[in-house]
């Protein structure tokens with residue numbers, strides 16, 4: 470059985486289980502379940518703290534895991550990123566009290582609080598900045614006001630938490646993170662892993678693309694089809710009225726309305742958009 474680690478709670482948990490479910494795997498019903506076997510797919514799921522997932526995969530006791538890129542890199546284990554999963558996006562950044570810092574060089578000799586000390590130490594060392602790292606478990610934004618640090622390095626998503634704490638970001642982002650699938654470095658893929666990856670890719674594509682259908686006059690086909698090249702090439706089917714053809718193509722979800730407008734202006738009609746339920750590319 471393929472042994473897969475899944476976040477048991479926190480920011481990534483729900484989306485990770487939803488994605489696996491969409492990929493055709495059984496997921497737990499009760500959030501207290503720690504292990505779940507999906508006998509049809511020959512996969513065993515282990516629900517673990519997202520921070521610990523890299524440790525299990527790095528140790529080789531579990532084959533692969535879904536976790537955050539930031540958590541994975543922070544753990545500094547021997548594993549590799551197999552694919553990114555398109556959710557759980559965040560940025561890991563420096564922040565300080567409004568007006569205190571403008572560049573990371575000013576951190577020299579200062580105290581920086583974080584929950585990601587592995588990441589932070591590596592980043593500071595690479596840039597030759599010696600600051601003392603204060604490792605905290607969470608609510609890092611309070612550390613400066615409470616006097617244990619001068620600045621912080623933390624996950625920023627909307628920035629609401631920072632603003633509420635009277636802080637602002639400074640310096641370049643330390644890391645752009647999202648949920649990723651990690652596995653053993655350079656290892657031969659265990660049974661079931663290629664299928665898992667293909668299925669997860671299918672979910673990503675089904676989420677990112679829609680299917681677009683439209684009718685267009687034959688003499689306008691080239692102009693219209695150039696707007697909808699699809700992944701390989703659009704499907705063009707004859708209509709009963711031989712002056713017209715029907716075109717079908719996959720289109721990026723975010724481009725849908727712009728392309729519909731352009732097609733309409735060219736002269737395409739009966740432009741229909743439908744969601745893709747699942748796919749293998």
Ligand SMILES: Nc1ncnc2c1ncn2[C@@H]1O[C@H](COP(=O)(O)OP(=O)(O)OP(=O)(O)O)[C@@H](O)[C@H]1O
Pocket residue numbers: 478479480481519520536537538539540557558559560584607624625626627646647
């Ligand atoms: N708004 C957010 N807050 C925190 N983490 C986020 C956010 N958005 C995405 N993430 C990602 O989620 C992961 C952190 O998940 P989680 O919040 O479960 O961890 P944690 O903060 O260590 O745990 P907990 O808050 O339960 O103690 C990281 O990969 C992080 O980049």
Ligand SMILES: O=P(O)(O)OC[C@H]1O[C@H](OP(=O)(O)OP(=O)(O)O)[C@H](O)[C@@H]1O
Pocket residue numbers: 606607608609610623624625626627628629630631
């Ligand atoms: O930019 P925002 O949208 O405000 O989100 C970022 C905040 O969310 C996370 O905290 P979480 O809720 O996980 O609590 P924690 O600090 O205890 O981990 C993170 O550590 C930041 O504090």
Ligand SMILES: [Mg+2]
Pocket residue numbers: 479607
């Ligand atoms: Mg958190």
